Amino acid sequence: MSATALAKRTTITTLAARKGGEPIVCLTAYSASLAKLLDPHVDVLLVGDSLGMVLYGFDSTLPVTLDLMIAHGAAVVRGSTQACVVVDLPFGSYQESPQQAFRNAARVLAETGCAAVKLEGGVEMAETVAYLTARGVPVMGHIGLTPQSVNTLGGFRARGRSVDEGERILADAQAIADADAFALVIEGVMEPLADRITAAVAVPTIGIGASVACDGQVLVTDDLLGLFTDFTPKFVRRYAELGPTVSQAASAFAEDVRHRRFPGPEHVFAAPSKAPVPETAP
Numbered sequence: 001m002s003a004t005a006l007a008k009r010t011t012i013t014t015l016a017a018r019k020g021g022e023p024i025v026c027l028t029a030y031s032a033s034l035a036k037l038l039d040p041h042v043d044v045l046l047v048g049d050s051l052g053m054v055l056y057g058f059d060s061t062l063p064v065t066l067d068l069m070i071a072h073g074a075a076v077v078r079g080s081t082q083a084c085v086v087v088d089l090p091f092g093s094y095q096e097s098p099q100q101a102f103r104n105a106a107r108v109l110a111e112t113g114c115a116a117v118k119l120e121g122g123v124e125m126a127e128t129v130a131y132l133t134a135r136g137v138p139v140m141g142h143i144g145l146t147p148q149s150v151n152t153l154g155g156f157r158a159r160g161r162s163v164d165e166g167e168r169i170l171a172d173a174q175a176i177a178d179a180d181a182f183a184l185v186i187e188g189v190m191e192p193l194a195d196r197i198t199a200a201v202a203v204p205t206i207g208i209g210a211s212v213a214c215d216g217q218v219l220v221t222d223d224l225l226g227l228f229t230d231f232t233p234k235f236v237r238r239y240a241e242l243g244p245t246v247s248q249a250a251s252a253f254a255e256d257v258r259h260r261r262f263p264g265p266e267h268v269f270a271a272p273s274k275a276p277v278p279e280t281a282p
């Protein structure tokens, strides 16, 4: 990415300064074409590992690979010019050690041109977050309902229902903020807990199924557009219903093809009309 391109983008410093200020707008993007449409409207484009479920049809985010995240991350960077692009580190690419996390995060930054990585986890990941940030890798944290831990959490249920669990999640948030993450996604927790975390930590919180009091909000774009309909979590507001529109367009195309109404004369390359033959000298 050129220096001019970098200069135009929202930076992590700008985002960090939005704590308690104008809410941060974040949407997921997985492709250059969608990134281009979303870019003028958002502060952050998150290349989330939710792409495993949304785009690839997996049951969870666990099968997503680093190469997949890099390919989609690079596409989103190419498709955008303004938003701060953050790419998820997938399951298994950072939990082993701070060194493994650095190696893989460095690949993500170098090969996609994104501004930061996001990783899931609390107290147990704080050392890794500190290791990365001290070595030039900006990190967005992700606590609460952390989908990569679906097997240990026993499902995708909202968290922080008991006092003990709430205290643990608050400690997770504090540990990740203290490790110098520049922002913190809070997913699927009780609203009062999200409010407490937002008041307690010095970095912006970005909620999804959390609280309107968070310093920003994120949604999965395919949920917001009504394109991903396998299930709709309680915290999603659909801003469009594109599912039926896609279906109608495909059906109209099929009808036109079957009745030889497509392509029309305007869609084909007709033979060039005969050019006048130049007169030749006798």
Ligand code: KIV
Binding pocket: 028, 046, 047, 048, 049, 050, 051, 088, 142, 185, 187, 208, 218, 219, 220
């Ligand atoms: O993977 C993702 O899309 C995410 C958001 C839901 C926060 O992590």
